[in-house]
Amino acid sequence: MVDLEDSSSKIMDKETAHRRIFELRKTIEYHNARYYQQDAPEISDAEYDRLMKELQNLEALYPDDELASSPTQRVGAAPLSKFAPFAHPQPMLSLANAFGADEIKDFDSRVRRLAKSERVDYVAEPKLDGLAVNLIYENGRFRRGATRGDGAVGEDVTQNLKTIASLPLKMKTGAFRPIPEFIEVRGEVYMEKEPFEKLNRRRVEEGDAPFANPRNAAAGSLRQLDSKITARRPLNIFLYGVGSAGDAAFASHWEILETLAAWGFPVNPLIRPMPDINACIEYYEQTGSIRSSLPYDIDGVVLKVNRLEIQNLLGSVSRSPRWALACKFPAQQAATVIQDIIVQVGRTGTLTPVAVMEPVNVGGVLVSRATLHNEDEILKKDIRIGDAVLIQRAGDVIPEVVGVILSKRTGREKEFRMPRACPECGSEVVRQADEAAHRCVNLSCPAQLKEHIRHFASRGAMDIEGLGEKLSAQLFDAKMIADPADLYFLTKEKLLGLDRQAEKSAENLLEAVERSKTPALDKFIFALGIRHVGERTAKLLAGHFGSLEALMSAGCEELTAIREIGPEIAQSILEFFAEPKNRIVLEKFQRAGLSPRTPAPTAQASLQGKSFVFTGSMESMGRNKAKAAVESLGGIVHSSVTGKTSYVVAGSDPGSKLEKARKQSIPVIGEEEFLTMIGRQIHRQA
Ligand code: IVH
Numbered sequence: 158m159v160d161l162e163d164s165s166s167k168i169m170d171k172e173t174a175h176r177r178i179f180e181l182r183k184t185i186e187y188h189n190a191r192y193y194q195q196d197a198p199e200i201s202d203a204e205y206d207r208l209m210k211e212l213q214n215l216e217a218l219y220p221d222d223e224l225a226s227s228p229t230q231r232v233g234a235a236p237l238s239k240f241a242p243f244a245h246p247q248p249m250l251s252l253a254n255a256f257g258a259d260e261i262k263d264f265d266s267r268v269r270r271l272a273k274s275e276r277v278d279y280v281a282e283p284k285l286d287g288l289a290v291n292l293i294y295e296n297g298r299f300r301r302g303a304t305r306g307d308g309a310v311g312e313d314v315t316q317n318l319k320t321i322a323s324l325p326l327k328m329k330t331g332a333f334r335p336i337p338e339f340i341e342v343r344g345e346v347y348m349e350k351e352p353f354e355k356l357n358r359r360r361v362e363e364g365d366a367p368f369a370n371p372r373n374a375a376a377g378s379l380r381q382l383d384s385k386i387t388a389r390r391p392l393n394i395f396l397y398g399v400g401s402a403g404d405a406a407f408a409s410h411w412e413i414l415e416t417l418a419a420w421g422f423p424v425n426p427l428i429r430p431m432p433d434i435n436a437c438i439e440y441y442e443q444t445g446s447i448r449s450s451l452p453y454d455i456d457g458v459v460l461k462v463n464r465l466e467i468q469n470l471l472g473s474v475s476r477s478p479r480w481a482l483a484c485k486f487p488a489q490q491a492a493t494v495i496q497d498i499i500v501q502v503g504r505t506g507t508l509t510p511v512a513v514m515e516p517v518n519v520g521g522v523l524v525s526r527a528t529l530h531n532e533d534e535i536l537k538k539d540i541r542i543g544d545a546v547l548i549q550r551a552g553d554v555i556p557e558v559v560g561v562i563l564s565k566r567t568g569r570e571k572e573f574r575m576p577r578a579c580p581e582c583g584s585e586v587v588r589q590a591d592e593a594a595h596r597c598v599n600l601s602c603p604a605q606l607k608e609h610i611r612h613f614a615s616r617g618a619m620d621i622e623g624l625g626e627k628l629s630a631q632l633f634d635a636k637m638i639a640d641p642a643d644l645y646f647l648t649k650e651k652l653l654g655l656d657r658q659a660e661k662s663a664e665n666l667l668e669a670v671e672r673s674k675t676p677a678l679d680k681f682i683f684a685l686g687i688r689h690v691g692e693r694t695a696k697l698l699a700g701h702f703g704s705l706e707a708l709m710s711a712g713c714e715e716l717t718a719i720r721e722i723g724p725e726i727a728q729s730i731l732e733f734f735a736e737p738k739n740r741i742v743l744e745k746f747q748r749a750g751l752s753p754r755t756p757a758p759t760a761q762a763s764l765q766g767k768s769f770v771f772t773g774s775m776e777s778m779g780r781n782k783a784k785a786a787v788e789s790l791g792g793i794v795h796s797s798v799t800g801k802t803s804y805v806v807a808g809s810d811p812g813s814k815l816e817k818a819r820k821q822s823i824p825v826i827g828e829e830e831f832l833t834m835i836g837r838q839i840h841r842q843a
Contacts, residue, residue, distance in 0.1 A: 174219040178227075181212040185228040190322065202719060204789030225298045226326035231319050231388070239382070240312035243303035245291050246341055247400035250308065250476055252459065252483035258438050261460070264482045265434035271479070272467045279431040280410045281440040282397055284457040284483055287347030287375045290318065291400060297328040297336040304379065308476060317379050320388035321346065325421045332419030334405060341400030342422060348375040349452045352391035359691045361503070366530050366593050369557045371454050389721075393453075396422040409463045430463065441484050448486060457485040490549040491524075492562060493517040498529065498542055498573045502581050502604035504612050505688050506596040510535060510573065512546075512558060519550045527556040531593045532575045541570035579604070600738060606640065607633050609686050613641035617692055618684035619676055622669040623662065631655060641684070642742045644670050645749030678705065678753040687733040689726045697721060698730075699756050703765060705743075709734045764792030764834070768801060772815050773808030775828045786835045798823060806831045 169177070185208055191199050213229050224230070255261050268277050289305040302318040303311035318324055328336050348356075348371045356374060357367040368374035378390035396417050398410075407413045411430050418424045427444070431437045441458050448455060462468050462480035471479040497513040509528060516525040527548055529535050538560055540546065545565035550556050579586055579597035581604035588595045597605065607630045614624035621644070632638045637651055647670065652663035676684070679699035683692050690698070701719050702708040708730075716727035733739055769787050771780060771794070778786075783806070784794045798805060798817045805818035805825045818825050826834070 243313040253477045282428045283455045285345040286454040287345040316384040317387040329421035337405040343398045344396035395425045491517045504608035508595045543570035619673045642745035681753040688729045764790040767792040767803040773811035775808040
């Protein structure tokens, strides 16, 4: 790789260095948002790494006060072997629970009696279903953060918290209150429902066990020893209180929340001040009715006495404050009986046990199946066939078995064992030491092949309309297709031989298959069903390689050089293309005339394979900048003209290179043309 010359290798004065540092931080924050939040990177990984490296180098040479809030601190540090314990300066309490209006009224009566007051005002907040964290800010900078743990000691997850984009590394000044020297800020880390579903879909596609619900996903992500993994998870945070607030004395909880918001902390917009308990009950009922339309899971509302003076008077008992109450919603749970546990075989051969239950209504939806994930999960919860169980739905998520109702055990229940042979093809089932899943080893297992064909045709992949699970299975069982490539050799005559396959629908299917012959390259790569290659990875690969041939001939080193592609994914790609059976299918695709569309040159690799030589000087940028721009788009810069040079860029006062280029008939372009090529407007230096 060409060693890029960046500003940090130059001697520069302090002021210039700090200006550059400021500029780099802003640029990197911008690209972080494009990459992590919007899923739409604008620059290549190489360019991003270069910016980051330059910033790290400069920060090492010219340290400043803003270092703790620099994006260099957000990317995730080296993996830890375990979390350090973290003693909370002020203990993190939990909340007493109430169910329904009567218990809420009881709470208010007790508060008023103890406070010797006719009427008490409250603050009502949604009770987020995530995990509580404690954040320490010193002089406005985020220093450390931890999970709740047992309330006295939690786990130090500082590095992971820093990867949450909505968590401010630096508090905003200019609020009506000065920034305190030291403050503990408390809140909830959570995952929204939609990104959660997406994450789970990706996990299943890539052969990993899905998370049971958004709370587990948030907790699992925040408690990752490798913060680079946390950085890829869609975590969010809302802050709802303070611990020891140092010199920031407040009069009311509402004032605390307003101040937190003014300091730049995300505060839930549904929080409201309440004049009395009747308003609180109305809020509780109303929030319950909009619960399922919220983008995140809540399991109740929290009521807090507003005046801190009264809070202090009330104090706490058995680790719960007497001034706050968690008003839980009726659980979206129901009891039913497990009639059977069946085993499904997925595209990658994973065997998934599924509970077949007596249908039961859970929060308005009739549920009769629930995934049990894997054997360990069944053993952990000791679930047996015939058991009465409690099931629940979290948001719109797949139903899960909460637990067995042991009091209903009769002794006639049957223990479940993972089959030793694949229920679909009878081949051997194995479990690798580092995996929770059991897999069928047979690459030609019909269940796997059917799933494989269904995946190939699905939306997001080749999007072959009308070819769902049923039809792909039907075609497969009728031996009309054995792999996805066979779809392109179907004929109307053959199709009409199928049960209930009317002429019109046969025509429609053939048309849909025909239409899919020029897929976008990334869709095609995703459709191939390579293990660990989900939609996002497929996009990265398509953008980087530009053609299937280039991807197929890539080695491990080239693959792992792509940001986000680690050795495991690379290995899986290499194995896929090395497998003779897959090679045969790929050749069949080619024979059928399938030709993936090369992605339109994105900003990422539009100059892939092109080499440039500069001569003369440009108005809009110096050599180093021009070189970096070319390289960030996949091109190379050489210092002298050879037969292999793609373009010579001639600025003002060009030298002998121009002549040489002309002699060798190498295209010569001007500054304007070059800027168009790199997709930038001219910014003339005044
Ligand atoms: S206040 C002393 N407010 O509920 C008050 N907690 O059992 C401590 N939670 O561990 C918590 N939303 O994880 C508070 N708006 C909210 C909350 C909230 C969710 C969670 C939090 C805490 C648990 C209390």
